[in-house]
Amino acid sequence: SQQGEEDPQALSIQEGENATMNCSYKTSINNLQWYRQNSGRGLVHLILIRSNEREKHSGRLRVTLDTSKKSSSLLITASRAADTASYFCATDFPWEAGANSKLTFGKGITLSVRP
């Protein structure tokens, strides 16, 4: 089953507003990452937050992580029409000896920013 589950599934906002997207997961993680995907394109890595971090900023992005609740949020401030895309959270499982860690993606959130 999916490790990450985002909500809402779809979000429509006006340009200039803030967009908040949430992600919940089920097992312990090494880190959690957020990606963006424009329609029909590959994924662009936005930000990584480690399991021992609680908040991280990158430009207009702010990510929080609550390991006790197994949840994360991505905030995009002062949204722009160009932010319209699908956003995915992905969890990176802890290392096992000799094994690869791997990302497990949520179903994604479709963000529409109206000009």
Added chain:
Amino acid sequence: GAVVSQHPSRVICKSGTSVKIECRSLDFQATTMFWYRQFPKKSLMLMATSNEGSKATYEQGVEKDKFLINHASLTLSTLTVTSAHPEDSSFYICSARRGGRTKRTQYFGPGTRLLVL
């Protein structure tokens, strides 16, 4: 930044034929590459993980004889969909990660859209 390319970007083939998709890391050496498939409006599903010079590790439910993965060098991995059928039509995305256990970030290719008629 790290760049990963895929070729072709889209391919249409007849049922029963085989299709090869290439994934290249252009400016770094990728000891590990990943192959995903994505259905419309759905999440990415990991198909397999490949380490350079060794056999790929397939996820449960993925047929290794149907989806052949070769990671021949530190900059190239290929996915061959053998005897393709319409249900194999999908968006295939690769990603690459630099060597070392501290290197967590995966860099994704632009994807390959496969349509099997």
